[in-house]
Amino acid sequence: MKPPPETAALPRRARERIAASLDAARLRRADREEVAAELVAHIDDGLECGRGLEDILRDFGEARETGALIGRSVRRRRRARFPALRAAKTFTLAIAVVYVGLFARLHARAPERQWESPAAAAAAWRAAHESERAAFETVLASMYTEGEDGRLTAAGLRAFQAFQGKNAPSLWSIALEPAYFPNPARRGEARREFERFLRLAEDPGPAFETERDALLADGRRALRFVALQIPFERLAATRTAIRSRSHSHSPSRRTP
Amino acid sequence: MRRSEEDAPSADGPPDRRVARAERELMRGAGPAAVLALLARRGEMYGYELVAALSAGSDGALDMGQATLYPLLYNLEAKGLLKATWRETPAGRRRKYYALTAKGRRRLDAHRREWRAVTRALTRLGVLERVPARVPIAP
Numbered sequence: 001m002k003p004p005p006e007t008a009a010l011p012r013r014a015r016e017r018i019a020a021s022l023d024a025a026r027l028r029r030a031d032r033e034e035v036a037a038e039l040v041a042h043i044d045d046g047l048e049c050g051r052g053l054e055d056i057l058r059d060f061g062e063a064r065e066t067g068a069l070i071g072r073s074v075r076r077r078r079r080a081r082f083p084a085l086r087a088a089k090t091f092t093l094a095i096a097v098v099y100v101g102l103f104a105r106l107h108a109r110a111p112e113r114q115w116e117s118p119a120a121a122a123a124a125w126r127a128a129h130e131s132e133r134a135a136f137e138t139v140l141a142s143m144y145t146e147g148e149d150g151r152l153t154a155a156g157l158r159a160f161q162a163f164q165g166k167n168a169p170s171l172w173s174i175a176l177e178p179a180y181f182p183n184p185a186r187r188g189e190a191r192r193e194f195e196r197f198l199r200l201a202e203d204p205g206p207a208f209e210t211e212r213d214a215l216l217a218d219g220r221r222a223l224r225f226v227a228l229q230i231p232f233e234r235l236a237a238t239r240t241a242i243r244s245r246s247h248s249h250s251p252s253r254r255t256p
Numbered sequence: 257m258r259r260s261e262e263d264a265p266s267a268d269g270p271p272d273r274r275v276a277r278a279e280r281e282l283m284r285g286a287g288p289a290a291v292l293a294l295l296a297r298r299g300e301m302y303g304y305e306l307v308a309a310l311s312a313g314s315d316g317a318l319d320m321g322q323a324t325l326y327p328l329l330y331n332l333e334a335k336g337l338l339k340a341t342w343r344e345t346p347a348g349r350r351r352k353y354y355a356l357t358a359k360g361r362r363r364l365d366a367h368r369r370e371w372r373a374v375t376r377a378l379t380r381l382g383v384l385e386r387v388p389a390r391v392p393i394a395p
Contacts, residue, residue, distance in 0.1 A: 035326070038303060039344075041351050042322055045304035059307075059321030068322035075329035080334040 024067025102178035106154045115142035150187035221223035289367035300355040
């Protein structure tokens with residue numbers, strides 16, 4: 001409760017009363033000094049008009065409430081003086097809230113199928129499956145929460161990184177995940193997109209490669225359907241095998 | 257409107273809520289309109305001058321302490337209705353003078369319309385006595 005320097009010329013009781021109000025106002029230094037100067041001027045004006053100090057101080061009211069009222073109005077005035085600063089603060093706060101929400105959404109829930117490590121999940125994805133569909137279901141269960149409406153999880157992303165050979169992602173990359181995955185596809189959407197690619201892969205034409213390259217070239221879509229990048233490798237290998245088989249059995253290659 | 261140590265607000269409700277309520281009352285009553293009207297008439301005034309003029313002009317009905325006046329002035333300033341300037345007095349002291357802005361003048365006009373409507377309604381209801389249409393002006 002240190003009296004502000006502007007009050008130095010006032011009697012002790014007035015100094016203390018102003019200091020108590022300013023403490024309750026909880027203002028920034030510049031605002032505190034300005035309000036102190038104005039209150040001092042008020043008391044000086046009252047004394048100049050012949051009023052007694054006690055009479056003037058009685059008008060001050062209860063220091064804590066006076067201070068709180070002054071504090072609120074001064075802060076409101078400050079916000080009004082700097083509208084751009086206020087807008088920037090509000091915008092930053094809104095972004096931070098959304099970001100924390102997205103981060104929590106990724107980290108709050110575990111995938112349907114949990115592995116002892118991301119590397120174990122990646123190894124399971126690489127292992128042989130009875131069909132491409134079954135292989136992709138293992139991927140979905142390891143990356144997404146349960147159900148058609150299942151959400152992408154942070155544990156799933158760790159497994160995806162392990163699949164790509166990144167076993168120890170930096171904290172920085174983890175912190176940035178909400179920015180990279182603001183709106184990932186739901187489990188059902190990912191499955192439907194996979195089915196589309198599966199049909200394209202069965203077609204001997206170049207549609208699969210064209211569509212795959214288009215998806216991978218579109219950064220936002222590639223991140224939205226991040227799980228699809230896992231079967232792409234296997235589907236491409238299968239197509240190559242089928243092509244080479246069909247080439248070796250084609251009539252033109254047969255010896256007469 | 258004067259607040260003093262003796263009649264400090266009762267402890268009904270938490271302090272923050274009490275302060276917020278006090279602030280709402282402050283900005284809703286006749287105080288803002290009276291301050292705007294005084295400044296419209298006199299050009300610019302400083303805090304103590306406003307307190308004295310309000311008290312004298314209202315026969316004490318609008319007595320304001322610092323606890324009421326300064327939050328009121330800062331709120332009006334925040335709304336862009338007043339602008340403040342620091343200036344030195346002939347005695348070498350610093351004083352802050354308040355003046356109306358264009359927005360403040362428009363708000364005062366709105367206040368006048370509202371108060372006229374309230375006065376008319378209260379007169380019709382018999383709360384206020386009917387004022388003669390023409391008040392004789394002293395020579």
